[in-house]
Amino acid sequence: MIPLTRRRGLAAGLVAATAVGLTACGSADQQVAGEPEAPAEPVSLTMTVWTANEDQLAMFQQIADAYVTAHPDLVADVSFEAIPFEDYTTSLTTRLAGGNPPDLAWILESYAPEFVQSGALVDVAPTLQAAEGYDYDDLVESSLSLWEQDGGLFAYPFSNSPFAMFVNTDQIEAAGQPSPAELVASESWTYDAAREIATAAAAESGKQGLVVRDFEYQVWENLSTVWEGWDAAPWSEDGTQCTFTDPEMVAAMSWIHEATFVDGALPGPGTTADFFAGDAAMTITQISRASALDDSFAWDLLPLPAGPEGRQNVIGQAGIGVFAQGANPEVAADFLAWFTNPENAEQLATYFPPPRESLLTAEVLGAANPLLSEEQLQAVVVEGIQDAVTKPAHPRFARLQETVRIGLDDLWSAGADVESVLAEVCASIDPILAD
Amino acid sequence: MSTPLATAAPGQRTTRRPGAATRRDWLVGYTMIAPQVLGAVAFVLVPLVTVAWYSLHEWNVLANTFVFAGVDNYDRMLADPGLRDSLMASLYFSIGLVLLNVSLALLLAVLLNQKLPGTTTFRTFFFSPVVASLVAWTIVWSFLLQDDGGINGFLATLGIQGPNWLRGEGTAMLAVIVVQVFKNVGLNMILFLAALQSVPEEIQEAARIDGAGAWRRFRSITLPLISPTILLVSILTIVGSLEVFAQIAVLTGGGPGNSTTVLVYYLYQQAFRFNEFGYASAVSVLLFVIVLVLTLIQWQTRKRWVFDEV
Numbered sequence: 252m253i254p255l256t257r258r259r260g261l262a263a264g265l266v267a268a269t270a271v272g273l274t275a276c277g278s279a280d281q282q283v284a285g286e287p288e289a290p291a292e293p294v295s296l297t298m299t300v301w302t303a304n305e306d307q308l309a310m311f312q313q314i315a316d317a318y319v320t321a322h323p324d325l326v327a328d329v330s331f332e333a334i335p336f337e338d339y340t341t342s343l344t345t346r347l348a349g350g351n352p353p354d355l356a357w358i359l360e361s362y363a364p365e366f367v368q369s370g371a372l373v374d375v376a377p378t379l380q381a382a383e384g385y386d387y388d389d390l391v392e393s394s395l396s397l398w399e400q401d402g403g404l405f406a407y408p409f410s411n412s413p414f415a416m417f418v419n420t421d422q423i424e425a426a427g428q429p430s431p432a433e434l435v436a437s438e439s440w441t442y443d444a445a446r447e448i449a450t451a452a453a454a455e456s457g458k459q460g461l462v463v464r465d466f467e468y469q470v471w472e473n474l475s476t477v478w479e480g481w482d483a484a485p486w487s488e489d490g491t492q493c494t495f496t497d498p499e500m501v502a503a504m505s506w507i508h509e510a511t512f513v514d515g516a517l518p519g520p521g522t523t524a525d526f527f528a529g530d531a532a533m534t535i536t537q538i539s540r541a542s543a544l545d546d547s548f549a550w551d552l553l554p555l556p557a558g559p560e561g562r563q564n565v566i567g568q569a570g571i572g573v574f575a576q577g578a579n580p581e582v583a584a585d586f587l588a589w590f591t592n593p594e595n596a597e598q599l600a601t602y603f604p605p606p607r608e609s610l611l612t613a614e615v616l617g618a619a620n621p622l623l624s625e626e627q628l629q630a631v632v633v634e635g636i637q638d639a640v641t642k643p644a645h646p647r648f649a650r651l652q653e654t655v656r657i658g659l660d661d662l663w664s665a666g667a668d669v670e671s672v673l674a675e676v677c678a679s680i681d682p683i684l685a686d
Numbered sequence: 687m688s689t690p691l692a693t694a695a696p697g698q699r700t701t702r703r704p705g706a707a708t709r710r711d712w713l714v715g716y717t718m719i720a721p722q723v724l725g726a727v728a729f730v731l732v733p734l735v736t737v738a739w740y741s742l743h744e745w746n747v748l749a750n751t752f753v754f755a756g757v758d759n760y761d762r763m764l765a766d767p768g769l770r771d772s773l774m775a776s777l778y779f780s781i782g783l784v785l786l787n788v789s790l791a792l793l794l795a796v797l798l799n800q801k802l803p804g805t806t807t808f809r810t811f812f813f814s815p816v817v818a819s820l821v822a823w824t825i826v827w828s829f830l831l832q833d834d835g836g837i838n839g840f841l842a843t844l845g846i847q848g849p850n851w852l853r854g855e856g857t858a859m860l861a862v863i864v865v866q867v868f869k870n871v872g873l874n875m876i877l878f879l880a881a882l883q884s885v886p887e888e889i890q891e892a893a894r895i896d897g898a899g900a901w902r903r904f905r906s907i908t909l910p911l912i913s914p915t916i917l918l919v920s921i922l923t924i925v926g927s928l929e930v931f932a933q934i935a936v937l938t939g940g941g942p943g944n945s946t947t948v949l950v951y952y953l954y955q956q957a958f959r960f961n962e963f964g965y966a967s968a969v970s971v972l973l974f975v976i977v978l979v980l981t982l983i984q985w986q987t988r989k990r991w992v993f994d995e996v
Contacts, residue, residue, distance in 0.1 A: 341958045348747040348963055369748035468853070469939060520853045521833030576750055649959045653940075660942040663853070 282575045283374040283403065284584030293327035294579045296586055298355040298571070299343060301336040307602050308333065311590075314598065318589045325582050340649070347371065352574040354583035358406050360568040361472060363397045364490075364646040367405040372572040374403030375584045382588035386609075389593070394606035397641055398570050406570030407591050410603035412537040413635030414476045414565045416445070416556065420549045422532040423448055426455035431533075431553050435630075442480055442506065442556045445533065449516040452532035459524035460516040464536035468520045471659050472643045472652065476535050476565045478503035479640060480558020485655065490645050491684050493677035495655075496670070503558070504662065505669045512665040520663045537567050538631055539602060541622050552627045554635060564639035569603075604632055611636060647683055654679050734974070740967035747961050759968035769969065771944050772952035775859070779948050780927040782863040787923050788916070791871050795878030796904075809879070813872035820869065824936040827865045828852070831937070858938050858946050866933055870926070874919045881915035882908065913992045921984050928977055949973050 296315075302308065308331055315329035332353065334342045340362055346352055358366050366372055380387045391411075398406045418431045428448040434440040449460025466473040475485075481503035484494050494500060510516040518524050518531070526534035527543040535555065544550060555562060571590070573583040589595065596605040600615055610616075613629040620628065645651055658676035661667060744755045763769055794812055798805045815823060830836040831851040838848035851861045885908055893903050909916075931950045934940060940947035940955070947955070953973065957966030 344747050344961055345958055347750075348745075348957075365748060369746070371748045371750065469941075519833065519850075521835075521850045523832065523834075649961070653955060653959065657941065657944050663942075 282370070282580070284378045284573060284580050287325060287579075287581040287585045289324045290579065290582065293323060293325060294582055295327050296329045296355065296579070296583055297332055297353040298329070298357075299332045299334055299339075299346075299353045300357050301334055301339045301359075303333045303335070304602075310598060310601070314590055314595050315586070318586055321589075322585075326586065329586065347574075347576065350576075352576045354577040354579060355571055355573050355587060357409075358570045358572050360397060360408075360570070360641045361644045361648045361652070363406065363568075363570060364644050365648055366572060367398060367400050368646050371574060371576070372405040373575045373580045373584060374405060375407060375573055375587055376402075376404035378581075378584040379404070379407065379588050379591075382585075382592065385588055385592055386607075389607045389609050391606045391608055391611070391636070393638065394566075394568065394636070397568060397644060406572035407587060408568045408570045408606050409591055409596075409599060410539075410567075410569040411606055411636050411639075412539050412567050412604055413632055413639060414535055414555060414567065415538050415631045415635065416533055416535055416553045417526060417540070417544075418533045418551050418553060419452075419526065419529065419531070420551055422452045422456050422458070422548070426452040426532075428452060432551055435553050440553065440556050442477065442558050445556045446506075446510045446514060446516045449510075449533055450514040453515055456532065458529075459518045459522070459531035460514075460533065461510075462518060462524050462526055462531045462534045464526070464534050464540070467523070468660075468663055469656060471655055473535075474507065475642050476555060477507060477558075479563035479565050480556065480560060481506070482558075482560035482563070485643050486645065486651075486680075486684055493680050493684055495673040495676045495680075499560070501670055501673060504673060508662060508667065508669055511663075538604075538620075538623070541620065544622060552623060552631055554631055564635045564637065566636060566639040566641055568641050604636060645684075647686070650683055651680055654683060737967045737970055737974075740964055741971050743964045743967075745963040745967075747963060755964065759965045762965060763968055763972065768944065768947075768952065772947045772949050775945065775947055776928060776949040778859055779863060779930060779946075780924060782859070783866055783927040783930075784920065784923050786863060786867045787871055787874060788919055790867060791874030791919065792878050792916075794871065794875045795882055798875070799879060799882045809876075812875055815869050816872045818869075820932050821936060823869055824865060824933050827861075828937050831861050831865075852938055853942050855942055855945050858942055862930075862933050862937055862946055865937065866927075866930060870923075874923065877915055877919055878912065881912035885911045917984065917988055917992050921981060924980055924984075925977055928973065928980075949976075 298311075300308075300311070311331050312329075315331070319326050319328060339357075340359060343353075343356055376387075379385055394408050394411050395404060398404055398408055416431070420430065423431065426448070428451050429444075431440060431445070431448065434444055445461060452458075453460035463473055463477060472485075478484075478500060481499045483497065483500035483503040485500070486492060486494055495504075507517065511519055524530035526536075527540065529548055538552065541552065555565065571587055573580050573587060577583055591599070591605075593607065593609070596607050597610055597615060599605060600610055601620075604611065604616065611633050613625040613633055616628045616632055617623070617625045623631075655676055658672065658679050661675065662669060662672045741759055742754060742756060744751065744753045744758070798809050798812075832838075833850040833853065835851075837851070841848040849857050851857045889907055889911075890903055893907055898906070928948075929950060930948055931954065934946055934948055934951045935954075938946040940951050949969070950973065953966050953969045956962045956969060
């Protein structure tokens, strides 16, 4: 009995220790990827991604195989390692902690400042600018800003997917509600109008009204797609001041609270509803989800509605970065230049709207998205990327995400006092923002 | 080890030099325990020392910095309200789990120790969750416990509006405890059953003749005789309760608020979400000390309440 007990006790105390390995000492100095010199023998490159879509992975592999063929002296093979989205950033940092980073990795926009400022990534701008035929100036400047620091570019934003509103026109018609497309045409497509339609549709169908996809009362940053219409933000642009108590945010959160707990327009906590399975009348999500649609109901795709402060385009970005700790950062940066050159970016546009001015046209995107009409693509994607903002990001995003999530849990009940809950949220994140 | 000496052929020396025999025994003995010792050193001792070493450092994996910080991480623990909350959550979870699990396991074992038809079926029924995958078990329960899930659906048929189990401050921890109790109560039940069946029938018989009732026999004979098993089950359940992680990650994610952020989940967040590996190592040292102290206390106090040691 003694050995069993002691061993279990020891095991309990070592939850973290077993998953981590030794790491070399280093510094946070930024590094620049230089010209790749031919290594003694061709190297293997790994890129971590969060898609498990076989068609997408096959396309990546095809682009990579062409690079291997063109540069047999540099690279022996390139592999793409899929990590589930929910655990992606955690798994990535665990690999870094274990001294086993991938050469390249997809990085989610919310964590961009943390990765960019940490010194974990190399500056790829010189490599991309020097690559033959890359046409660096074609990149949309606004899409790069999140990934830039001190004139360097620390990841390439390969995906710029706008948030938009999918609507189930069958459910909306059945509830006798006006067509959202007509509201867009008459410039009266507002959040208030969407809320009325969602309330009526939910009451008629017995299902849900408007679902902010993936929010689920945990991923609160997805609500930014709504509160941007109020010109609200969780913290100041420089990331040092909490702005949850600003009048814009209080108004936006009050609107969300009432829509949920008074009107029943949004599903309450603990209720799951999948728009694409026909469980809801509307959903706010990225257009890349269009592939989940089939013919089981009639649908339409519309831009985000306008709030009291007008309409604000919101995009979800993903970047590809090259790790300084990787074995061959120069070769990896060279591969990134190949992977995202104009020809390959056009291929990737099938799934990921690229940050290239020349490719952001309804024709190019239409060839890749047969489910969407050119009008939809023009209104939602091409125009949606112009002047778009990204979801909230911060150098200490993970800790802020969790702290705000804990604070906002008090908001998600019918009797909550919005203003006082938001004041509590600010009180809890002020020390993190000030740090 | 002495067998070869006893079967030595006639005419040969019947004993070897004691030194050689001892050396050989020593070699054979250590060779046999070597895999276990090496395993314990590699997977217990080395990580234990390493995590203690990490706990004295500021370690940011993104910036790739590993800087000696002395006892800063331990100082920080003293002033960390999140850690205090997680200790309280762990305490709540452990007390709830041990009380519910041990008493329910004992009750089931006593009931299923009767010689009645169908007891084997019931034993199998209660034991089967033990062999089910923990994550699969928890995911199924997460569907059942949703606001519009199976349990509230069932309650609605009885005209009762069930609470939002996993989202209520008061109900979330209770839900996690109950899910964990149902998962493991079968194992403790089997341990208690084995103990109950080893209680000599003649002692019970003698007490019955002396006029002792069922409750008196249970309190004065059965309980003392199975007290070693109660000790074992208590230690295993308490240590197990401090290790709970997957259930929290799947069911509540530590919420609502931080009401179900138990110590291991808190440790996980610090290391793998906030990249504070040094601080997380200090928290894991604290967890190790807590488990060690609890186990030692139970072990040292066993003589006061354990009737007969195994």
